Amino acid sequence: MQQLDERLKGQYASLSPQEQRVADFIFDHFDDLISYNSAELAQLSGVSKATVSRLFKRLGYDKYKDMRDELRTLRQSGMPLTDQRDAVQGNTLLARHYKQEMANLTQWVNALDARQFAEALTAMVAARRIVVVGMRNAYPRRCICASSCCRPAARCWCCPSRVRALAKSWSI
Structure with a gap:
């Protein structure tokens, strides 16, 4: 179409x-x-x-x-109608979506401060425990971060998605 x-x-x-x-x-x-x-x-x-x-x-x-x-x-x-239209060209909706995501990632990477990013990674590697928080709309991102960034899993504590469960689990 x-x-x-x-x-x-x-x-x-x-x-x-x-x-x-x-x-x-x-x-x-x-x-x-x-x-x-x-x-x-x-x-x-x-x-x-x-x-x-x-x-x-x-x-x-x-x-x-x-x-x-x-x-x-x-x-x-979620398809941008005009924002960065040059990055969103292609024959299919999937191709245009892929190209837009790549443009978004490129913009994000270019905005990163390499020194601060390296310091954050070093701190994560040296940390005794990593706490991952993600409530409501951020919950899916929290799950992805916890599963891909926190190895071994014993070092990673995921904050529960509900506030009531959060209160019960503060004894980390």
């Missing part, structure tokens, strides 16, 4: 001048597109509502609402 911007780029040359005005507006305001209805898009791009309707039918949508629903689904799934 092609995303909206890919569909527009692919058909841009064959669009009428009025449809190109809508496409240009979409390219310039892609982040805000999900918040506009078709009448607002027509008004903001300076064309008729019928032009907007024809454009989205040409792009393969039955109605404008179908395109908004598609964008909403992509956004809710």
Whole structure:
């Protein structure tokens, strides 16, 4: 499934001048597109509502609402709609997701201070015990960290996920 911007780029040359005005507006305001209805898009791009309707039918949508629903689904799934768009190119959703994750990791690694990171690793290796904390949304990350970073397991104490269990387990 092609995303909206890919569909527009692919058909841009064959669009009428009025449809190109809508496409240009979409390219310039892609982040805000999900918040506009078709009448607002027509008004903001300076064309008729019928032009907007024809454009989205040409792009393969039955109605404008179908395109908004598609964008909403992509956004809710975590797919960035425009942030770092150059890093998110590919033929499939999986390929684009992979490339975005790689871009995120690269940005994180570049932001790390190598000296501080080495000091943290040295301290972890020398520690008698490592306590791993992760509550609510951080709980899955805590499990991953505990299973992959804490070897041998006897040196690692995982903070329980519920506060009541936490109070019972303070005797580490």
